[in-house]
Amino acid sequence: MKEGWIRILDVEKYYGRKGNLTKAIDRVSFEVEQGEFMAIMGPSGSGKTTLLNLISTIDSTSAGHIWFKDQDITVMKNKDLAEFRKKNLGFVFQNYNLLDTLTIEENILIALIINEAKKKEAIEKAVSLEKMLGIYDVRNKYPYEVSGGQKQRCACARAIANNPSLILADEPTGALDSHSSQMLMETLTQMNDELNATILMVTHDAFSASYTKRVLFLKDGKIFHQLYRGNKDRRVFLNEIYNVLSMPEVGDKDAR
Amino acid sequence: MLGKLSIRNAKRSLKDYGVFIMTMVMISALIFAYNSLIFDSDMKVVMFDEAYATLPVFIGLADFFVILIASWLVNYMMKFMMKKRSREFAIYQLIGVPNKKISRLYVRESSILEIIAFIIGIVFGVVLQIILKTIFFSMMHLPWSIKVSINWQSMALSSVLYLLVYLLALMKNSRQLKKMTIRKLLDMDQQNEVPGVKKHKVISVILFILSIGYFIAFFIIMFNVEWSLIGVALSISGLVIATYFFYIGVTGFLSSYIDNRGKRLFYGSNLFLSRQFTSKITTMQITFGTITVLMIVVLLNSSYAFMLNDYQDKMLESQLPFDFIMYDKSTDTDFEPYLSTVKENVDVKEIYKYSIYESSSDEVSQYMYRNYSYFKKHPNHKKTQNNAKDYQSYFDYDTYMKLSDYNKLRDMLNQGKVSLKDGEYMIQCKEKIESYLKGFGSDNEIEINGNKMKFAGIETIPFSQTGHNGSDYIIIVPDNVAIAMKPYYSIVVAKFNEKAPQGLQQKLQKLEEAKNDEVQNWCYGTDQIITMYSRIAVRDNILGETKFLLFTMSYVLFYIAITFLCIALTVLAVQQLSDSFKYKFRYDILSRLGLNQQEIHRIVFKQIGIYYLVPFVLGVLLSGIVGIYVSNVFIFYTGIHSSIFNYIGSSVLLFGGIYFLYFVITYVGFKRGLYSTLN
Numbered sequence: 001m002k003e004g005w006i007r008i009l010d011v012e013k014y015y016g017r018k019g020n021l022t023k024a025i026d027r028v029s030f031e032v033e034q035g036e037f038m039a040i041m042g043p044s045g046s047g048k049t050t051l052l053n054l055i056s057t058i059d060s061t062s063a064g065h066i067w068f069k070d071q072d073i074t075v076m077k078n079k080d081l082a083e084f085r086k087k088n089l090g091f092v093f094q095n096y097n098l099l100d101t102l103t104i105e106e107n108i109l110i111a112l113i114i115n116e117a118k119k120k121e122a123i124e125k126a127v128s129l130e131k132m133l134g135i136y137d138v139r140n141k142y143p144y145e146v147s148g149g150q151k152q153r154c155a156c157a158r159a160i161a162n163n164p165s166l167i168l169a170d171e172p173t174g175a176l177d178s179h180s181s182q183m184l185m186e187t188l189t190q191m192n193d194e195l196n197a198t199i200l201m202v203t204h205d206a207f208s209a210s211y212t213k214r215v216l217f218l219k220d221g222k223i224f225h226q227l228y229r230g231n232k233d234r235r236v237f238l239n240e241i242y243n244v245l246s247m248p249e250v251g252d253k254d255a256r
Numbered sequence: 257m258l259g260k261l262s263i264r265n266a267k268r269s270l271k272d273y274g275v276f277i278m279t280m281v282m283i284s285a286l287i288f289a290y291n292s293l294i295f296d297s298d299m300k301v302v303m304f305d306e307a308y309a310t311l312p313v314f315i316g317l318a319d320f321f322v323i324l325i326a327s328w329l330v331n332y333m334m335k336f337m338m339k340k341r342s343r344e345f346a347i348y349q350l351i352g353v354p355n356k357k358i359s360r361l362y363v364r365e366s367s368i369l370e371i372i373a374f375i376i377g378i379v380f381g382v383v384l385q386i387i388l389k390t391i392f393f394s395m396m397h398l399p400w401s402i403k404v405s406i407n408w409q410s411m412a413l414s415s416v417l418y419l420l421v422y423l424l425a426l427m428k429n430s431r432q433l434k435k436m437t438i439r440k441l442l443d444m445d446q447q448n449e450v451p452g453v454k455k456h457k458v459i460s461v462i463l464f465i466l467s468i469g470y471f472i473a474f475f476i477i478m479f480n481v482e483w484s485l486i487g488v489a490l491s492i493s494g495l496v497i498a499t500y501f502f503y504i505g506v507t508g509f510l511s512s513y514i515d516n517r518g519k520r521l522f523y524g525s526n527l528f529l530s531r532q533f534t535s536k537i538t539t540m541q542i543t544f545g546t547i548t549v550l551m552i553v554v555l556l557n558s559s560y561a562f563m564l565n566d567y568q569d570k571m572l573e574s575q576l577p578f579d580f581i582m583y584d585k586s587t588d589t590d591f592e593p594y595l596s597t598v599k600e601n602v603d604v605k606e607i608y609k610y611s612i613y614e615s616s617s618d619e620v621s622q623y624m625y626r627n628y629s630y631f632k633k634h635p636n637h638k639k640t641q642n643n644a645k646d647y648q649s650y651f652d653y654d655t656y657m658k659l660s661d662y663n664k665l666r667d668m669l670n671q672g673k674v675s676l677k678d679g680e681y682m683i684q685c686k687e688k689i690e691s692y693l694k695g696f697g698s699d700n701e702i703e704i705n706g707n708k709m710k711f712a713g714i715e716t717i718p719f720s721q722t723g724h725n726g727s728d729y730i731i732i733v734p735d736n737v738a739i740a741m742k743p744y745y746s747i748v749v750a751k752f753n754e755k756a757p758q759g760l761q762q763k764l765q766k767l768e769e770a771k772n773d774e775v776q777n778w779c780y781g782t783d784q785i786i787t788m789y790s791r792i793a794v795r796d797n798i799l800g801e802t803k804f805l806l807f808t809m810s811y812v813l814f815y816i817a818i819t820f821l822c823i824a825l826t827v828l829a830v831q832q833l834s835d836s837f838k839y840k841f842r843y844d845i846l847s848r849l850g851l852n853q854q855e856i857h858r859i860v861f862k863q864i865g866i867y868y869l870v871p872f873v874l875g876v877l878l879s880g881i882v883g884i885y886v887s888n889v890f891i892f893y894t895g896i897h898s899s900i901f902n903y904i905g906s907s908v909l910l911f912g913g914i915y916f917l918y919f920v921i922t923y924v925g926f927k928r929g930l931y932s933t934l935n
Contacts, residue, residue, distance in 0.1 A: 058848065079852050086850020097845050099528070101535040110527055114849050119522040
């Protein structure tokens with residue numbers, strides 16, 4: 001079997017003490033290939049965000065291993081983890097997580113500066129991303145002065161600025177209106193197509209998930225279904241996703 | 257229900273605003289300790305009524321400033337807490353709690369905090385009072401055994417003062433709360449979130465340059481211009497305004513540096529830190545300005561207190577070397593009524609009467625008028641036709657003393673004898689003018705009754721030269737030369753076997769007043785700032801009173817300084833700590849972007865360091881230069897041997913220590929807050 005870019009092997013996460021143990025993630029295994037654009041869906045409490053936090057090293061596993069290329073991140077020390085995040089990961093969150101004291105451009109620059117980029121390179125890179133993601137005109141504004149969609153595109157630009165191995169997106173369209181959601185998903189697709197970014201996205205939203213190449217369905221901490229888009233049209237894929245979500249065992253009333 | 261809620265809220269505030277409560281404890285301790293001195297029976301016993309009367313006046317004056325600034329702090333804090341909790345108050349309104357009730361709830365919980373702070377403060381106040389009294393009695397060389405004294409008067413006064421602080425602040429706030437609508441409260445909550453300084457950038461850069469320009473101009477002018485009172489008031493107001501302008505300007509200056517993508521931004525955490533700073537300072541310009549002004553007041557106050565202490569340490573004793581000394585303008589004075597009063601009151605070892613002579617010449621004083629820098633600053637203190645005699649520093653004629661009188665007086669002061677050959681003279685003067693008179697002596701011979709006399713040297717023992725044994729200087733000549741001169745005025749000195757009883761000075765002065773004799777031709781030299789000129793001087797009495805006065809002043813100056821400093825620091829600390837939620841969020845992002853714990857620690861350290869350092873450095877810089885100028889003046893007029901950096905340096909050290917303490921508390925508290933959620 002071909003070795004995956006990222007391998008999640010029998011990962012478990014428990015909360016609470018003995019006798020009152022909650023299994024948020026229950027023996028989950030899957031692989032992500034380089035350049036893949038993948039969504040994880042599931043009802044509330046199914047463990048989507050927990051799984052994302054484990055992969056992003058923000059939370060630690062209770063059992064199992066997560067391999068990034070040839071590195072097992074579950075055994076790394078805190079200090080190395082920070083370095084690992086800096087070098088390998090990019091984040092996009094539902095609430096944007098932009099620094100409110102910095103302008104849109106500075107929010108992109110800070111990720112580059114932390115990675116010790118030179119002034120000229122950093123500015124060039126930031127500008128090219130701003131142009132690509134359509135936020136060049138608002139680059140000197142503060143987050144509170146721009147729309148949610150623009151904020152999220154800024155977060156995307158920051159996430160991809162250092163050419164990370166993996167971009168993790170946690171409900172990136174969660175706070176956006178339908179038009180902005182569509183634009184953002186097109187942005188992520190563009191990042192995936194043009195920059196060959198590997199993206200792992202957690203979402204509630206079938207519409208957003210239909211932009212990806214693969215969807216994993218999670219319930220009660222376990223993977224219960226998986227869909228590949230292949231060469232299908234997005235609308236067809238969206239219907240397939242709806243079909244899975246409407247299965248009685250999913251019981252996800254939230255899914256749109 | 258509301259009672260329970262307010263107690264719970266108070267508990268929460270106690271945790272969130274611990275630094276503020278700590279400062280209120282300190283303020284109430286200070287108010288109690290200082291005001292209790294007014295009623296303290298131990299203190300009353302040892303002092304004259306007249307001197308003692310100054311204590312309440314000084315402390316009352318200080319109380320005025322302390323209450324004003326403390327109520328500013330309470331008002332500031334209440335507004336601050338209200339802003340932070342505006343969403344909570346909005347929810348109360350939303351679920352139907354009337355405004356009046358909300359405001360009562362708020363008043364009740366802040367009252368709980370204030371009362372707790374006051375009670376703890378009194379306990380510390382008692383300790384502080386003992387410390388203050390111990391220092392006082394040991395410095396005054398008076399016996400005292402440590403005991404606690406609490407009386408109802410001091411308790412009542414402190415309570416009233418403390419209540420005043422609180423009521424002044426409360427009045428404004430609860431009125432505001434009563435008028436609040438849900439919309440306004442929610443807006444208030446939003447206000448916290450808006451950073452940035454885009455507006456009026458050009459104006460702020462201009463203000464920045466103007467303020468720096470004013471600082472420089474102020475210092476250049478200060479050292480080169482004779483100040484009038486209005487000039488001083490205007491230029492100091494200008495300094496305060498320029499300080500505020502500086503903070504308004506510095507944000508604009510810094511943000512245009514950031515906007516122009518200055519090179520240093522691309523190094524480490526500089527971009528993050530400078531944006532943090534500019535965004536914070538935008539909402540805190542006035543506060544930062546106020547903190548800096550407070551720092552200036554603190555440092556100047558304490559420098560002045562250090563000056564007074566230093567003077568007391570080094571100079572006071574030498575001002576009055578004789579146990580008793582008295583001047584009289586006539587040459588055949590009957591000192592008997594005074595001396596018999598002295599003898600009735602104290603065991604006298606020895607009495608010596610003598611005359612001071614003149615030879616109708618004023619060569620030396622003219623030389624001093626021409627050369628001594630003092631007269632360049634105070635031309636109206638010279639002897640001229642136009643100047644008022646009251647201001648004249650030196651006698652109309654140079655003053656002379658017989659060598660035998662001089663040696664006798666030296667003997668009384670336990671100094672060895674000196675000798676002069678025929679045709680020689682020497683000068684006994686205050687140390688500060690020694691170099692001038694050496695210059696005079698080496699260049700000039702003096703002529704007395706047609707005989708030229710040569711300069712044989714200079715003596716600078718403490719010699720009571722504020723109008724008694726000459727003013728500033730006296731010329732010593734062989735007896736035969738002096739006898740041929742005209743007696744000018746008379747002096748009597750005495751040495752006691754014991755400490756003079758309190759009140760002797762007053763008794764003698766009453767005799768003098770009864771004589772109703774107008775004094776003329778009495779000049780007390782060039783001492784300024786602290787001068788003890790009294791034609792009759794009982795050393796123990798005057799020194800005691802002066803010491804008491806100096807102590808009171810320096811005590812009160814420290815009282816103001818410490819209060820102001822603590823208040824300034826509380827504002828800084830609370831601002832940082834209470835924003836922890838916002839900071840937690842920001843540092844969380846940095847952590848996700850890949851900064852490790854150590855790097856984040858370093859940024860936190862730098863961030864808090866900058867907040868603390870900026871007002872401190874500006875305060876030290878501004879007050880330092882003013883302080884150096886004032887020290888310079890103080891040293892010049894008093895002739896004390898101290899470095900000009902001494903006073904301001906000690907103040908910076910002392911208050912820098914307290915400053916550092918608050919910094920550490922903030923840093924530790926901040927880190928603790930940060931790690932409660934960060935991983």
